[in-house]
Amino acid sequence: MAIWTYNGLKFGIKSVNFPKENDFYEGFFSYLKFDADKCLNYKETLTANGLPCLKCQEACPTGAIDILNSYDSKNSANYANGAEAKHIIDIKKCIYCGLCVSECSNIAEAVSFSNFIGKDNTNEANVKNDIKNNVKKSGKKKFGFFKKSLFVKHIDSGSCGACESEIAALNNPYYNMHRLGIFITPSPRFADVILLSGVFTDKMSEIFYNVLDNTPNPRFIILAGVCPISGGIWSGSGGLAGGSESLLNNCGFLNNKKNGDILKTENIILVPGCPPNPFMILNALLSVKSGDFAI
Amino acid sequence: MFKKFLGDYEFIWGPVKKGVCESSYYHFLTSSEELHELDITLGYKTRNAMNAAKGKRNLYEQILIMERIAGTHAFAASLSYCLAAEDYFGLTGKLPDCVKLIRMFFAELERLRNHIENLSEISGSTYLEVPSSLYAYYAEKIKQISSEIVFSRYLMGINTVGGVRLYNLSGREFIMNNSNKNNAFTDDKAADFKRFEYIATEVGSYIKDIEKIIKQNSETKSHIDRLKTTGKINAEIAEKLHAEGVVAKSAGINRDLRLKHPYLLYKVLALKPVLYNDGDALSRYLVRIGEIRQSFDIIKICFEKLTKNMSKQHIDDIHEQGKNIGDTGKLQHDMRSIYNYGSSGSGNNSRSDNFSGSNNDDGNSDEHTGVERNLFLSGVPHNKYGFGSVESSEGPIFCITGGFDGKIFKKINIKYPFENNFRVFKHFTKNTMMMDFNINETSYNFSVAACDK
Ligand code: SF4
Ligand code: SF4
Numbered sequence: 220m221a222i223w224t225y226n227g228l229k230f231g232i233k234s235v236n237f238p239k240e241n242d243f244y245e246g247f248f249s250y251l252k253f254d255a256d257k258c259l260n261y262k263e264t265l266t267a268n269g270l271p272c273l274k275c276q277e278a279c280p281t282g283a284i285d286i287l288n289s290y291d292s293k294n295s296a297n298y299a300n301g302a303e304a305k306h307i308i309d310i311k312k313c314i315y316c317g318l319c320v321s322e323c324s325n326i327a328e329a330v331s332f333s334n335f336i337g338k339d340n341t342n343e344a345n346v347k348n349d350i351k352n353n354v355k356k357s358g359k360k361k362f363g364f365f366k367k368s369l370f371v372k373h374i375d376s377g378s379c380g381a382c383e384s385e386i387a388a389l390n391n392p393y394y395n396m397h398r399l400g401i402f403i404t405p406s407p408r409f410a411d412v413i414l415l416s417g418v419f420t421d422k423m424s425e426i427f428y429n430v431l432d433n434t435p436n437p438r439f440i441i442l443a444g445v446c447p448i449s450g451g452i453w454s455g456s457g458g459l460a461g462g463s464e465s466l467l468n469n470c471g472f473l474n475n476k477k478n479g480d481i482l483k484t485e486n487i488i489l490v491p492g493c494p495p496n497p498f499m500i501l502n503a504l505l506s507v508k509s510g511d512f513a514i
Numbered sequence: 515m516f517k518k519f520l521g522d523y524e525f526i527w528g529p530v531k532k533g534v535c536e537s538s539y540y541h542f543l544t545s546s547e548e549l550h551e552l553d554i555t556l557g558y559k560t561r562n563a564m565n566a567a568k569g570k571r572n573l574y575e576q577i578l579i580m581e582r583i584a585g586t587h588a589f590a591a592s593l594s595y596c597l598a599a600e601d602y603f604g605l606t607g608k609l610p611d612c613v614k615l616i617r618m619f620f621a622e623l624e625r626l627r628n629h630i631e632n633l634s635e636i637s638g639s640t641y642l643e644v645p646s647s648l649y650a651y652y653a654e655k656i657k658q659i660s661s662e663i664v665f666s667r668y669l670m671g672i673n674t675v676g677g678v679r680l681y682n683l684s685g686r687e688f689i690m691n692n693s694n695k696n697n698a699f700t701d702d703k704a705a706d707f708k709r710f711e712y713i714a715t716e717v718g719s720y721i722k723d724i725e726k727i728i729k730q731n732s733e734t735k736s737h738i739d740r741l742k743t744t745g746k747i748n749a750e751i752a753e754k755l756h757a758e759g760v761v762a763k764s765a766g767i768n769r770d771l772r773l774k775h776p777y778l779l780y781k782v783l784a785l786k787p788v789l790y791n792d793g794d795a796l797s798r799y800l801v802r803i804g805e806i807r808q809s810f811d812i813i814k815i816c817f818e819k820l821t822k823n824m825s826k827q828h829i830d831d832i833h834e835q836g837k838n839i840g841d842t843g844k845l846q847h848d849m850r851s852i853y854n855y856g857s858s859g860s861g862n863n864s865r866s867d868n869f870s871g872s873n874n875d876d877g878n879s880d881e882h883t884g885v886e887r888n889l890f891l892s893g894v895p896h897n898k899y900g901f902g903s904v905e906s907s908e909g910p911i912f913c914i915t916g917g918f919d920g921k922i923f924k925k926i927n928i929k930y931p932f933e934n935n936f937r938v939f940k941h942f943t944k945n946t947m948m949m950d951f952n953i954n955e956t957s958y959n960f961s962v963a964a965c966d967k
Contacts (some may be wrong), residue, residue, distance in 0.1 A: 226730065227644040233651055246662025280575040316578060316671050321679075332665065374530050375537045377559035380963040381585025381668050384631070387534045388657075391650035405532035422558045423537060424686075426529055452578050453566050469561055494668065496584060 223325075234395040237498065238505055241336060248332035249499055251319070253307045260286055275319035275330055281451060282498035284319055298322050311473075312449045313502035314493035349457055351458035364437060368400040369508040373428055376472070378417035381494040382444045385416060389499045401504050407433040412507060414500075416443045418453050419472040431481070438484045439507050443500055445493045447472035453492070516543040518550045533963035536962035544948055552943045554936055556965050560721035563967040573675050578921055580669045580913070584930060584964035586631075588666075589624040590906030591928060592673040593617055597777060599923070602900025602915050609676070612820060614778040616678050619710065619816040620669050621778075621904065622809040623717070627656045628907035629802040629809070630724065632959045636799055637731065639956045640740040648727050652720045659716050661663045663709050690740060721810050728803055736886040739763040741796035745954030747869055747942045757938045759909025761958060762806075764790050764797035771905040779819075783812060793959040795950075805907070886887060899925070908932065908959055929966035 235242050259272045276284040286307060308330075323330045329334075336508050373386055389396040389405070407430045417423065431440075445451035453469035472478060473487075490503045516524060520546045529537035529815035537558040543551035548912045567579045580595045600606050633651030657667040665670055671677055731737055747757070749765040762769045772780040788804030790797035899916040909931025917924035939958050946954065 222645040222730065223642060224735070227647070230644075230648060241847050244658045246658065246665070248661075248665070280570070281577055292603055306736035315666075316579065317665050318574075344724055373534045375535070375559065377653070377966070378536070378963065379582045379589070380536060381582075383534050384586055385667075388650070388654055391654050393651055393654045403533055407530075417537075418561055419561060420559055420561065422560070423529065424560075428535075430530060434726050451562075452575070453561055469566065479865070493582070507590045 229458035230392075233392045235393060236396060237394070237501065238316055238399065241334075243336075243498060247334050247496065247498060248315075249496060250310060250333050250337050251308050251313060251315075252331050252333035252335070254329045254331070255307075257327045258286075258323075259327050270327060274322040274326060278318040278322045279313075280316060280318065281312045281445075281454075282450075283314075284311045287308065298448055299346050302347055308320055310491045311489065312445065312451065313491060314451045316493075322484055336498060364510070366510065368402065368408050369411050369504060370402050370404040371412045371414050371504065372404055372407045372430065372434065373414045373416070374423070374427055376415055376417035376427055376447065377420040377469075378444065378446055382416035382446065385494045385497050386416070386443060386500060387502060394497050394501055396501055396504070399501075399505060399508070401501075401508065402425075407431075408435065410434050410438070412439045412504065414441050414443055414473060415447050416499045418446045418450055418469045419475055419478075420469075424475070431485075437486075439488060441488045441490060441500070441503055441507070443490050444495045445471075445491055448491060448510060449474065516553075518543065519545070519546045521547070524551060538960075538962045540785050542948075544886040547948055549943060549948050551938055551945050554940055555581050556936070556962060559963060559966045561967065563928075564926060568924060569920070570922055576926070577675075578671065580928060581668075582959045583928065583967045585668050586628055586961060587624070587672070587906045587908070587911065587930070587964065589672065590904045590915075591670040591930075592670075593621055594902040594911045594928065595630060595915070595926075596673045596675050596903065597901040597902025598913040598915040599902070600900070601902060602898070602918060602923075605673075605676055611779065615675065615816045615820045616710075618778050619713075619813055619820070620664075620672055620813045622714065622816070623656065623660070625905075626717070626806055626809040626813070626908040627653055627660075628804045628959070630656070631909075632802055632956070633799070633806075635956045635959070636741070636795070636953065637737065639953045640737050642731070642734065642737055644735075645727050645731050645734075650722070652724055652830070654719055656717065657714055663713060665941060709815050710820055714813055717810065717813060720808070724806070738796065740950075741799055742794060742955060742958075743792075744795040744945065744950045745942060747793040749791070751939055751941065752793065754936040755938045755941060758934050759799050759905075759907070760798050761935050761938055762909070763788060763801045765793035766791040767908070771903050771910045775903060777902075777904065783815065785812075795953055796884055798957040808965060816820055819850075872921060891914055898935070906931070908961070928967065930961065930967075932960050932962075932964045936960065936965065 237243075242470045247410075273286055273356050284307060312322065317332070320332060346430070365435075373383075375383060386403075388394060389401075413430065413434060419427070440446050446453065448471055450469045450471040454471065454474075473482065488503050488507065490499050492499055516522075518524075522543055524541065524543050526541050527538065528539040539555040539558065541551075541553035541555070542549060561583075563579055563583045567576045568811050570576050570579060577592045577595055580591045583591060597606070600609065601900065630649050631653045634646045634653060637649060638645075660669055661667045666672070668757035736806075747761070747765050749767060750761060752765045753767055757765065757767065758769060766789050768774070768789055770785075770787050771777070772783075773785055773787055785808065788801050788808060790800050897916075899914050902913045902915075904911050904913075911931070912929045913927070915923040935958055939955070939960075943954060
């Protein structure tokens with residue numbers, strides 16, 4: 220045993236300084252970035268026939284991109300007039316497959332990955348910004364209830380296992396969320412945060428409500444991954460599947476009709492990504508802990 | 515349900531369990547120490563993956579679904595799908611060696627990572643937190659370089675039917691912009707080799723450290739003693755129950771697809787199977803260690819062969835195809851093109867396959883029209899099935915595809931090894947110690963998601 224204590228000490232501290240400084244590993248990316256200055260549709264140089272370039276939108280397997288979002292689509296003059304680009308990419312649907320990035324890479328390089336990470340889990344401009352569902356950003360007064368420690372209960376409601384792996388990764392020495400006072404708890408009765416992953420299948424929904432009933436207030440629900448947020452790749456083209464009912468259930472926690480009341484009353488925070496990067500999950504947990512979200 | 519005796523009691527565990535784990539439902543019958551009966555119910559997270567796949571628009575989107583059935587085996591699953599699709603289109607023999615090597619490279623990287631993660635879990639289950647954390651750290655490192663090189667920590671989105679999607683992202687620019695150190699991703703062409711060299715050397719340094727942990731771990735008596743004779747399986751019964759992967763290998767059953775039905779270039783490698791005979795948790799642990807070494811050897815061989823085989827022409831070709839992702843005619847992995855292309859190119863399978871490189875020595879690829887570039891996708895839809903099988907870290911993954919309608923496969927199925935292994939697990943946990951249950955379960959490394967597809 221002693222040898223392991225020694226080895227552990229010898230190994231040294233490998234944790235990131237993350238909340239103090241953004242010392243991410245190389246290749247870390249959190250969001251997609253849409254650079255309106257580069258996009259052909261927002262420049263005056265339009266294609267010969269005046270039609271916008273929709274390459275990224277066509278490529279997206281989940282329909283997350285809406286290039287025309289901020290335009291009056293009938294008035295194509297707008298494109299040339301440099302109307303403001305807003306909410307082009309809906310990060311709630313994106314599975315980070317990178318197809319849009321590569322589509323655009325030899326056209327205008329307007330879409331790219333970014334490693335921006337916001338204090339209250341917000342993201343960059345031109346990416347649809349309603350990551351916080353139902354949770355208001357607290358103004359002056361911080362909600363300091365969880366300041367000392369935060370207990371998290373994880374529930375898998377139909378995920379692929381990658382999300383679990385990423386959540387479990389928070390315990391490894393690199394992220395080491397214990398040092399920040401965040402712990403995974405086995406029982407919902409001690410939990411402050413319910414961390415939900417997966418597409419919210421019918422069978423798991425009942426169990427989730429049960430867990431929710433047993434979790435004391437005040438509590439937060441964090442939806443980890445695009446699965447519970449919108450269904451991601453699972454929902455995409457549900458309509459095409461020949462009316463298969465079961466498929467339509469894969470549309471995630473937010474879109475599930477059964478959750479109507481919960482959505483109104485609970486504090487829900489979304490962590491996009493497929494799977495969500497551990498840094499992003501950690502960031503959301505830290506925001507809850509430090510009271511950046513009001514109740 | 516269970517036949518109870520005096521003092522026996524039942525209890526259930528799940529679907530929501532302790533810690534971070536997938537949803538499955540265990541029903542135990544026990545008399546405190548000994549576990550008499552175990553009933554496992556899965557199906558809490560069924561997502562109807564096959565239906566979802568049928569609703570997709572193109573083959574690449576189907577691949578994205580296949581990867582997300584079980585995310586930790588994403589590469590193996592997408593590879594099995596691609597092999598099946600290539601079999602369907604009759605492209606198996608036409609794939610250039612460098613694509614095969616790249617696929618093997620990443621397939622082995624995934625196997626390696628999964629094994630290391632499992633070593634971490636096993637150490638954790640015997641309450642050795644230090645080695646558990648150390649293993650987890652290196653698994654994390656492997657995910658990080660995956661993210662750095664291919665923009666997915668779980669190697670998702672690399673495989674495409676007929677090729678690999680490596681040159682897909684403006685990744686280089688991103689890496690350069692965000693990099694503190696001046697690494698080698700500057701030169702366009704050289705960078706492509708450098709990626710593999712970078713992964714191979716980094717993983718090599720991790721393996722060195724991991725070997726040290728393994729050595730110290732095997733000297734830790736409390737660790738080895740807990741694993742020894744725990745969850746012992748009997749080779750004969752295991753064979754009858756069709757044990758797969760590590761579980762089979764631990765009982766001396768050689769069912770490694772890379773040896774029995776070699777795909778890609780595994781035939782050339784002359785692999786030796788990693789076999790142990792005891793069938794207990796220790797054997798499974800040792801099989802994993804053996805496979806880590808084996809996988810790393812294969813990674814090294816693949817890298818060497820890649821540097822030898824991958825001519826500038828190959829890189830140009832792949833690069834070209836990656837660049838022209840928007841040009842539907844040119845891009846071999848852009849499956850949206852397959853429809854037009856299937857109708858225009860059908861019946862003309864004799865046109866040369868540029869991608870194979872050998873008959874493209876003029877180097878003037880722009881001369882060819884898009885249809886020719888995409889040639890190996892010109893398979894005419896037929897009524898037969900394509901079949902692909904891949905050895906993942908936990909055993910074989912089979913995929914069958916058929917009913918191509920010009921865009922997607924209408925008939926498609928995938929089979930993971932876990933269903934069989936759950937049967938084996940259930941059979942052999944009877945009359946074991948309750949205390950050992952966690953170690954035993956961990957050593958199987960189940961993916962519930964793969965069963966509940
Ligand atoms: S990265 Fe996201 S937005 Fe881009 S194509 Fe993929 S799913 Fe769509
Ligand atoms: S969000 Fe993506 S990675 Fe997470 S469970 Fe869903 S499919 Fe898997």
